[in-house]
Amino acid sequence: MLIQGIFLGLSLSFMVGPLLFAILQAGIERGFRAGLAVAGGIWFSDVLYVIAVQYGMETMAAVTALPNFKVWAGLAGGMLLVAFGIGNLFIKKTAASEDPQYERAAPARRQRSYFQYWMKGFLLNTVNPFTVFFWIGIAGAVLIPGGWGTRELLLFFGGMLGTLVITDTLKAYAAKRIRCFLTPRHTQWVQRSIGFILVLFGLVLMARVL
Template sequence: MEGKNFSFAILKGFRFGLLLQFAVGPMCLIVFQTATAYGFIKGLSVVFAIALVDAFYIALSCVGVAAVMSRPGVQKTVKLIGCIVLVFSGVNTIFSAFHRNLLPDIPLFPDVTGGSLFMKGVVLTASNPLTIIFWSGMFSTQMIENNWKKEQLFLFAAGCVMATIVFLTGVSLIGSMASGFLPSALIQLLNAVVGFVLIGFGIKLLVKKDNARKTEEMA
């Protein structure tokens, strides 16, 4: 019976993780863009970077870091840093799509290697650590609804991370196959689109910060 509960927890986590992936975000586009430009293996390096940061944030949410992250002062600082990272990366990506460097002497990710792409994935995924609060709320809900123990919650989290790896590996595979018949102009356009998406998510962070401030003023 206990084994069935454990299987249910990991399966539920996998299903929930897939549901989150279908809400296509900037990292999904970056995996596709990377695989299209550099191939499946280098696309995988970004996938594992995303999964690693997700797993790290999930672990932090389980040990109570969300309580610190939910403080208004901390949130403002984190959102500002995340916004700067996303907007700068987005602008740099747009410049790169047209074979220009935003900072010629200090390129953001100078060498196109598995290691540099992995670090790019880590930096961009980590740019919004407020997801710790999301995971903390989600885990609390799951524990209450299912009367789970810590072991089952761990399996639920593992299922979520597995879903990220499986889904984005598929995206990387599709991107690598598409690179064979996509014209260079379309790949260039895709790179520019990814840049604008990153900028959009950065602005979204700023809007959320402003809305939070307005709410405080009205209270």
């Protein structure tokens, strides 16, 4: 069970999507801790989905079976991606290395900034319809047929979530290292490129459910 969870976590970690770009963007903008904050929001969302799959599978299945659930979930997730992307495209941001006021800011202000990054990761993962159907698919294809007990479930989910934590942490660290080699112009270009990618993901998601 542990090996299965690890392999599933690795397959998820190598997927290219909005979550990856959100972690990279935060790491480039504000450094390792900001990237880790986004990842932390994603992890918390995944833990909630694990609990829902474990104890509320019937409720999740009933909700997803509601008329037009996929459409409304896709529209909500798509609009969220477009909103974050537009923010990147049109709101001028300054990297932490170029913002002395940010470095001298009170801890409370920095904590608010990290919380905003955390909330971004949480919302991107929670409202994403792919995440909802992924967890339902896991329950239907792996958990229910396998008839696993508590020990097996802990090993499976522990292996998967542990792998995601390690790989997402490495992504945030890699973004910090990349940031060291970027000039202000490069940083702005990266931010706008990620913004464009997020908008594109959002539009594609909405188009697919309509």
